[in-house]
Amino acid sequence: MFSTKKRTYKQHFNEKDSFYKYSSPKFKEQQALSENLNTDICIVGGGLTGISAALNLADQGYDVCIVEANKIGSGASGRNGGQLGIGMRKDQLYLENKFGFEKAEFFWNVGLDAVKNVTNLISKYNIDCALKPGILHAGNTKKDYKYFIEEIEHMKSKYSYDNYEYFDENSIKDEVNTDQYYSGLLTKDSFHLNPLKLTYGLAIxxxxxxxxxFENSPIDKIEEKSDNVLLFSKKAVIKSKKVIVACNGYLDNLLGSVRNFFMPINNYIIATEPLGEKLARQIIKRDCGVVDSRFMIDYYRFSEDHRLLFGGPETLTSKFVNNPVEFVSKRLFRVFPNLKNYKIEFSWGGTLAISVNRLPVFGTLMNNKLYYAHAYSGHGLAMSVMGGKMIAEKILDKNNHFNKFTEINHIKIPGGDLLRRPNYSAAILYYRFRDYLNSIN
Ligand SMILES: Cc1cc2nc3c(=O)[nH]c(=O)nc-3n(C[C@H](O)[C@H](O)[C@H](O)COP(=O)(O)OP(=O)(O)OC[C@H]3O[C@@H](n4cnc5c(N)ncnc54)[C@H](O)[C@@H]3O)c2cc1C
Structure with a gap:
């Protein structure tokens, strides 16, 4: 399989530092692949999916290597909003309607385990990544409270799960100091953290x-060769018994038509100057992460040095914006107009992969010698670590979690190579309009 000329990972070359790069201790630069290599398992992509798969397999005595096109954590894993949320990207009612209760319950349990898995790894390896509890879902419309209350009741009666806290119109303003929200639901088992510190900690x-x-070593082609798989980079060839492709939104054409089952989209974050602990607690009282209820979500949280990290908007084209300050800050100042007097000190973006039903896409190729996991659809911080673990468990023949995800009948993004992007952009415009209508009703 050959990759196309366009290589998404290159969009991050020569960029300015993100807040995460500024705040994380340096990860020692690793050499590029320069000589041919034989290995048990070769992992393509040095983000959380790849790193997690590597850790789980090396623990069982496999000879493992990771080949990264750019730097460890230079993809979404080192750039994201840091919201470590339970569940899947879609709620349980959606999953029950689509897949039936049994499967929906399986997804729920995997989503809970995914967060526990990350917090366990943080404790086990003593990773200092500013882990803090709580994600608050904030309702932008007057109707959202109904959804939150139904959600609490549904999760209690069907899943015996009740680690939520509900906020009405008065109490939500006490938690988040803005007039944008009418209600809220705090998920106490979710967390937020500095994702690049986590990624580096696991890579160490x-x-x-x-x-x-191996860093700075893009794989250009992957080929099945009898009982092995060959991976070609510019300077060397790796011969591996098994391969894991963990490139997510940066996959491009490396696995041919596999890319048609998700849409790579760019999303952006800005960081203010440090606001001080007092002001930070006046803005978000208990220091949780916040996600709003619109389709095109705003998400934000305070950093370990009390900067507001605010993310949300995605662009319609595949063109990556190198300086997203203007259009992200518009959204920030709508929620917190009083912050207009503070400096925006960092801005950055990244590429994620979205599937049609918002569930991750897992699969195998080359007679079960190649495994892939991607398209966590903006809910991949916990699920990518879990995705890597599930691939490892599949290879180790430990359980059938991976198979259950491969059974999902994913549909292609409509439109083929030519029309996928315009179709997607039209859908985004529609949802932006819907958000606008909701905001004026
Ligand atoms: C701006 C932003 C905000 C987000 N916020 C959140 C959030 O708050 N919560 C949440 O749960 N999720 C969030 N996500 C999603 C989450 O970050 C991803 O789902 C997760 O990090 C995916 O991890 P990964 O390891 O699969 O992929 P990535 O971390 O993207 O890693 C893929 C790697 O593959 C490498 N690569 C690509 N092609 C090749 C090749 N040919 N050869 C070798 N290497 C290659 C890339 O350079 C890259 O390093 C966000 C994503 C973005 C971009």
Whole structure:
């Protein structure tokens, strides 16, 4: 399989530092792949999916290497909003209607385990990544309270789950100091954290376990060769018994038509100057992460040094915006107009992969010698670590979680190579309009 000329990972070359790069201790640069190599497992992509798969397999004695086109954590794993949420991207009612209760319950349990898995790894490896509890879903419309109350009742009666806290119109203003919200639902088992610190922390454990990491080494072609798989980079070829492709929104054409089952989209974040702990607590009282209820969501949280990290808008074209300050800050100042007097010190963006039903896409190729997991649809911080673990467990024949995800009948983004992007952009415009209508009703 050959990749196309367009390489998404290159959009991050020569960029300014993100807040995450500024705040994380440096990860020692790893050498590029320069000589041919034989290995048990070769992992393409040095984000959380790849790193997690590597850790789980090396623990079982496999010879593992990670090959990264750019730098460890230079994809979405080191750029995201840091919201470590339970569940899947869609709620349980949606999943029950689509897949039936049994399967929906399976997804719910995986989503809960995914967060526990990350917090366990943070404790096990003592990773300092500013982990803090709580994500608050804030209702932008007067109707949202009904959804929140139904959600609480549904989760209690069907899943015996009730670790939520509800906020009405008065109490939500006490939690988040803005007039934008009418109600809220705090998920106490979710967390937020600095994702690049987490990614580096886990990558350091890979090095401790003698996993070889090659940076600046894009894989251009993957080919099945009898009982092995060959991976071609510019300077060398890797011969591997099994391959894991963990490139998510940066996959491009590496696996041919597999890319048609998701849409790569760009999303952007800005960071204010440090606001001080007092002002930070006046803005978000209990220091949780916040996500609003619109289709085109705003998400934000305070950093370990009390900057407001605010993200949300995505662009309609595939063109990556290098300086997104203007259009992200518009959204920030709508929610918190009083912050107009503070400096925006960092801005950055990244590419994520969205599937039609918002569930991750898992699969195998080359007679079960190649595995892939991607398209966590904006809910991948916990699920990418889980995705890597599930691939490892599939290879180790430990459980059938991976198979259950491969059974999902994903549909292609309509329109083929030519019309996928325009179709997607039209849908985004529609939903932006719907958000606008909701905001004036
Ligand atoms: C701006 C933004 C905000 C987000 N916010 C959240 C959030 O708050 N909560 C949440 O749950 N999720 C969020 N996400 C999604 C989450 O970050 C991703 O789902 C997750 O990080 C995916 O991890 P990954 O390892 O699969 O992919 P990535 O971290 O994207 O890693 C893929 C890697 O593959 C490499 N690669 C690509 N092609 C090749 C090749 N040919 N050869 C070698 N290497 C290659 C890339 O350089 C990249 O490093 C966000 C994403 C973005 C972009």
């Amino acid at each position: 454990e890979c090095l401790n376990k003698n996993i070889k990491i």
